[in-house]
Amino acid sequence: MPYRPPLIAHEYFVADPPELPVRSHGEGGLSALTAAEPVAADEAGVTLKASTSAGETLVVQVGVAGEGVIRVRLGQDADARTRSARAISMVTPGTFAGARVESLAAPGGDALTAEVAGGGGVLRAGADGGVPGAVVVDAGSLRAEITLSPWHLRFTDASGATVLEQDPGHTDISGRLRTLPFGRSLAGGEVAGYHESFSAPADEAFTGFGESFTPLDKRGQRPVMWNFDAFGAESQRAYKNVPFYLSSRGYGVLVDSGTPVEFDVCQSTHSCVQIVVPDDLIDYYVIAGPTPPEVLDRFDRLTCRPLLPPKWAFGTWISSGFFVDTQERVTNRARTIRERGIPCDVLHLDTYWQTDGHWSDLRWDEANFPDPAGMLAELEEMGFKVCLWMNPYISHRSPAFPAAAEAGYFLRRPDGEVYVADCWHGSYPACGIVDFTNPEAVEWFRGLLRPLLEQGVQVFKTDFAEGVPHDAVAANGMTGTELHNVYTLLFNDVVSEVTREVAGHGMVWARSSFLGGQRHSAQWSGDTYTSYPAMGSTLRGGLAHGLSGIPFWSHDAGGFTGRPTDDLYVRWTQFGAFSPLLRLHGTTSREPWEFPEVEAEAVAALKLRYRLMPYLYTAAVEAARTGAPMMRALCVDHPDDPVAWQADLEYLLGRDLLVAPMTSPDGVRRVYLPAGDWVDHWTGEVHAGGRYVTVRTPLDRIPLFVRHGALIPVLTEPGDAVGDGPFGEITLVGYGTATGTAVIADVDGSTTVTVTEDGVRVDGPARIAGVERAGGR
Secondary structure (H helix, E strand, O other): OOOOOOOOOOOOOOOOOOOOOOOOEEEEEEEEEEEEEEEEOOOOOOEEEEEEEOOOOOEEEEEEEOEEEEEEEEEOOOOOOOHHHOOOOOOOOOOOOOOOOOEEOOOOOOOOOOOOOOOEEEEEEEEOOOOOOOEEEEOOOOOEEEEEOEEEEEEEEOOOOOEEEEEEOOEEEOOOOOOOOOEEEEOOOOOEEEEEEEEEOOOOOOOEEEOOOOOOOOEEEEOOOOEEOOOOOOOOOOOOEEEEEEEEOOOEEEOOOOOOOOOOOOOOOOEEEEEEOOOOOOOOEEOOOOOHHHHHHHHHHHHHOOOOOOOOOOOEEEEEEOOOHHOOOHHHHHHHHHHOOOOOEEHHHHHHHHHOOOOOOOEEOHHHHHHHHHHHHHHHHHEEEEEEOOOOOOOOEOOOOOHHHHHOOOOEOOOOEEEEEEEOOOOOOEEEEOOOOOHHHHHHHHHHHHHHHHHHHEEEOOOOOOOOOOOOOOOOEEEHHHHHHOOOOOOHHHHOOOOOHHHHHOOEOOOOEEEOOOHHHHEOOOOOOOOOOHHHHHHHHHHOOOHHOOOOHHHHHHHOOOOOOOHHHHHHHHHHOOOOOEEOOOOOOOOOOOOOOOOHHHHHHHHHHHHHHHHHHHHHHHHHHOOOEEEOOOOHHHOOOOOOOOOOOOOOOOOOOEOOOOOOOOEEEEEEEEOOEEEEEEOOOEEEEEHHHEEOOOOOOOOEEEEHHHHHHHHOOOOEEEOOOOOOOOEEEEEOOOOOOEEEEOEEEEEEEEEOOOOEEEOOOOOEEEEEOOOOO
8 A cells, every 4th residue: 555644634435546566576577678570661650560578579659640749659469549548539649640651671671661641751761761770760850760679769859869768778786677668567467567768867857747736847756647636735646647748858758548657757766767557558659849839839739729718717716715605695796896896707606506415416506596597697797707616426415316326327336336435535425426438427417517507607617526436337347447537538528518519618617637638728726725835836736737738727816725814815816816817716715805904915916917918818829829838937938948947936927927926924035037138027127037036025016027128918997807808908018128019819819019119010900009118228
C-alpha cells in the first residue's frame, strides 16, 4: 500500500492507482528491445519487427503524425489499442495531412515503397537516409533516426542536432539496470506495463503534466497520471492530469493512455526521464517546438483546439456559497450587486438549488425555489447569466435513483449490484455513479439537463468525477481502473453537448479533466484552502495546466475552505481579476459586502478587470486559436531564459501584462522581470528586465507591470456586465509610447489599430476613442 501519514484524510471509496509489481531478487520478466527489422511501410509510417532481450517478438511502429510530430508505438501486435480507447479517443491522429512514404529499405534487403497523397513527411533508409543500418522518419522540423541493431531511437531537428534520444541504459557495478529500457515488463506471466526512458541533460527543465500544484519545474518529481479528489491545492494529488510535458530543450512528449502512467522525471536518477505505462502498449508522440507556443500549437492539432468560452464568461462569477440558498436570496443578491456597482455577469448557485440529501438528481428544491423560470427571466433582465452546480453522482435517497438503478444507468460491482459509493467521504448520503459508457444512460442524463437549460440556465458547474472505484464495472466492460481517468471526459462531453444544443455554446465549469479536456472550455482549481501558501500553489497549478494545453482556467477567489482574512480576500480577488476567468466562491460567503472593511479594494480589482476587457478577450481569442495559454508562465515568451522555467509565482496575462500576485501578508515580494523594459502600471516607473526587483504594494494594488511599448486596449466607460454584444468605445493606452499597432478581437470580428505621429488608422469594426500615454521614457 502507498504510504500515508497517520491521521491524514484520504478517499475511502476510490482506490489509489494500482501498484506496479516489484520483481523479486533474481526474477526475470523485464525485456528490452535489442534489434529490429522493417517489414512494412504505408501512409502511417514504418512497421518493424523487434527482438527483445527476453527472446520475445514485438511490433514497433514509427510514423509521421504531422509536420513536426512523430508517433511511436510498441506492443504485442500492430492492432493493439489502449484500454481507454473503448471509452473515448483522446488523441486523434490523422488531422494532419498524410505522410508521404518515398522509400524504405532494410539493410541488405529490398526497398519497400508506398505513395500516399498529402505530403506530411518522408521515410527513408540505408544509403538513401545517409545513416547505414538505420531508418529515418522525417517530419520536417523533427526527424526520428532508428538504429536497427543494436536498437536505438534518436530525435533530431532538421539540421541533425539531437533534440531527444532514448536513454542507453545504465547498470551499476553488479550489472543491474538502473533505468527502464524501451520494452516491457511481465509479472506472473502477464504484461505489467510498457516503458520508455529518455536521456536528460543536467540543465533541462520539464513542466506540464496537467494541473500540478507542485513547483513548475517538475525535475526531481514523479507525477502519476491518476485523477484524485485533491482535498486542496497543496500536494501532488491532482484533479486534472494530462500525460504530456514540455521541455526547456524545445520539444514536448505526449503519452496516449488513460491508465495511471508514471513519469519519473529525473527522480530515481538525475540523468533520465522514465515513463511507465501500465497498458496493453505504449503509444507516445514527440512534438517539435522549438518554442512552447509551437509545441502547444502542434499538441492542439493532435488533440483539439481549446473551446473559446462565450464572451460573458470573462466577467465576474459570484457564488451563493456552500449553504442553503433560496429564490429570494438569489434575487436579493442580484439586486445588491447592481445597486453597489459591482461588475458581475454570472450568478452561480451551488449545491443547495437542489433538495438537501438528494444531490445530484438535477431538480429544483420546490420549497426554496417555487418559480425558477420566473427567477431566471428576472435575472436575465438584470443582465445576469446563471450557472448551476451538479455532479455525476445521484444519492440513493433521491426519487430518481430507483428507476435509474433498475434501468442500468449506474456503474455496477463485479457481482452485478449497483455500485453505491461514499462519494462525499461520509458528509452526505452514498450515491450511484452514472455510467456514461451506456448510451441509454447518456440520453437519460441529457434529459435531466435539457429542461433546466430550456428554462434559462446558461451553464453547469460539473463538480467531482475524479472518483471511479477500481472494482467498478461499466456497461462497455471497462473496469474502474481503465475508466477512472477518462470518466471525466465522458461526463463533461455529455454536459457540453446538451449545453451547446440548447444554449448555443459548449462551455462547462469543470473540476476534473484529462487529456483533451480543453474541448470543454473552462476548468477551476478545486477546493483550495484559505491561506497565502494555498494561493501560491493554486497559481502554480494554473501555470502548469496552461502549459498542458488548457488556456481557460480559474480558481475560487478567496480560497474555498474556511473564511479568508480581509487582506487575503483582497489579494486573492486581485489574483482572480488577473486570471483567465474569475469566480468568487467558498464554503462561506465571498460576496464583497460581507468584507465591509475591504469591499472597496476588492471591487476596485473587479472594475480594473472590466476596464481591461478588450485586452483580455483579445488574449482569449488568441489562446483558442493557438493553444498558448492566456496565463503564460514566463517560459512561454522567454524559453531561452533559465529563470523563466523556475519563476512560478508570476506570469504574463496575454503578451503584455506581467502579474505577480501578492502571496504573503506583508505586502512585499520579489518579482523577476524578463528581458526588455517594463513599466510599473501604478507608478509609471520603467524597470530594466533580466533581473529581480523588490516591490511593496498597498492592499489596493497588485504588482502589475506592462511591457514597454505596448498599446493596451481598454474600455473608455466600463459597464457592470460584459454581456454578449460588441464592446463600446475603446481607448488605447500606450505604455512608454504613443505609437504602435494593436489588434482587438471582438464578437463581430477583429480590428487592427495603427497609431502614428500623423494619427490613428482603424481597420475593423471597433470604435476607438483615442490614445492615452502612461508612464515610460
